[in-house]
Amino acid sequence: MEEDGNQHPFLTDAWLVPLFFSLIMLVGLVGNSLVIYVISKHRQMRTATNFYIANLAATDIIFLVCCVPFTATLYPLPEWIFGNFMCKFVAFLFIVIFFGTFKIQNFTPRPTFYPLKSLRHRTPKVAMIVSICIWIGSFILSTPILMYQRIEEGYWYGPRQYCQERFPSKTHERAFILYQFIAAYLLPVLTISFCYSLMVKRVGQPTVEPVDNNYQVNLLSERTISIRSKVSKMVVVIVLLFAICWGPIQIFILFQSFYPSYEPNYTTYKIKTWANCMSYANSSVNPIIYGFMGASFQKSFRKTFPFLFRHKVRDSSMASRTANAEIKFVAAEEGNNNNSLN
Numbered sequence: 001m002e003e004d005g006n007q008h009p010f011l012t013d014a015w016l017v018p019l020f021f022s023l024i025m026l027v028g029l030v031g032n033s034l035v036i037y038v039i040s041k042h043r044q045m046r047t048a049t050n051f052y053i054a055n056l057a058a059t060d061i062i063f064l065v066c067c068v069p070f071t072a073t074l075y076p077l078p079e080w081i082f083g084n085f086m087c088k089f090v091a092f093l094f095i096v097i098f099f100g101t102f103k104i105q106n107f108t109p110r111p112t113f114y115p116l117k118s119l120r121h122r123t124p125k126v127a128m129i130v131s132i133c134i135w136i137g138s139f140i141l142s143t144p145i146l147m148y149q150r151i152e153e154g155y156w157y158g159p160r161q162y163c164q165e166r167f168p169s170k171t172h173e174r175a176f177i178l179y180q181f182i183a184a185y186l187l188p189v190l191t192i193s194f195c196y197s198l199m200v201k202r203v204g205q206p207t208v209e210p211v212d213n214n215y216q217v218n219l220l221s222e223r224t225i226s227i228r229s230k231v232s233k234m235v236v237v238i239v240l241l242f243a244i245c246w247g248p249i250q251i252f253i254l255f256q257s258f259y260p261s262y263e264p265n266y267t268t269y270k271i272k273t274w275a276n277c278m279s280y281a282n283s284s285v286n287p288i289i290y291g292f293m294g295a296s297f298q299k300s301f302r303k304t305f306p307f308l309f310r311h312k313v314r315d316s317s318m319a320s321r322t323a324n325a326e327i328k329f330v331a332a333e334e335g336n337n338n339n340s341l342n
Helices: 013-041 048-066 068-072 083-105 124-142 144-148 170-200 215-258 266-292 295-304 310-341
Strands: 149-155 159-165
Touching: 013 048, 013 068, 013 266, 013 295, 048 068, 048 083, 048 124, 048 266, 068 083, 068 266, 083 124, 083 144, 083 149, 083 159, 083 170, 144 149, 144 170, 170 215, 215 266
Parallel strands: none
Antiparallel strands: 149 159
16 A cells, blocks of 8 residues: 555654743743843843853854754654755754854853952953854864755655755764764863863862951951852753753764664654753753852842842842952952052
8 A cells, every 4th residue: 555645644742842842942032031131231240251151041042043943843744844055054053053052161150260360361352252263163163064964855655855964975974973972072071071170179279368367358268168169069060961961862873873783763763852852951951050040140130020039139138238348358458469569
């Protein structure tokens, strides 16, 4: 009996995966937009570190708008309907954002660990220059995908067109998959883990050295250690989420290409679908990690939406006065030290 090209099976993933992607888009767009809004609304939030965070938030928004909808249509539709240009563009943009996001992550938490040493070069202007260089590098590293991503003819309940990678040989395929795995996942994870582990070692080292019988300096030293401890926990969450969200799909693609006995079936299809959902979900959790785990974001968010935090306004104002007093004390101490050196 001949298959009817107009009647293909409508599987569970045809509605479940797009529904999950819609949830990812909703959470991601709202969260990342709030991060950008809070940074732009409050002048004290316009720092170099927050510039990187806003850059990440904008990147996630572009990813959610330009990549997620096209990927979601792969499940209810039997074929790719957006043409060869969009086939290459979506795949290219996906890799560019992946490379760029990892690189920007390396620059985000450093001022907390090196606040005095980084003051001169940690400015919004320098952050903008660094970000531009990062994205130029990401575009260059992502160009190989343009050579291999294309429209291919296939058959599934009738002739179909699919957007997929097509390599000249199995050797080319394995070389590209290995390059992508090392450059886009393994090196980022190892680099981030190594750099952040060095930073975490500095958590117990105060920026302001304790002084005998000087209560204010000792208090500020303890507060510095406490702030670093909180940031170190955030750093651990960042690394773990990056590895957990992107690991399954990267490892699956590597296994698919290098395991000689691999044969696609419905089980491997479900595993790959789940792995894809995990990688896309990373863009919706980034605002929670980069934004709302930070004390400055929490404070600014309360100011922006005070009706949500009425019962905490008094406590936050008290903490703000304490923090301002400590900052003034540090500035005075630095001024005295500079005068004594001169």
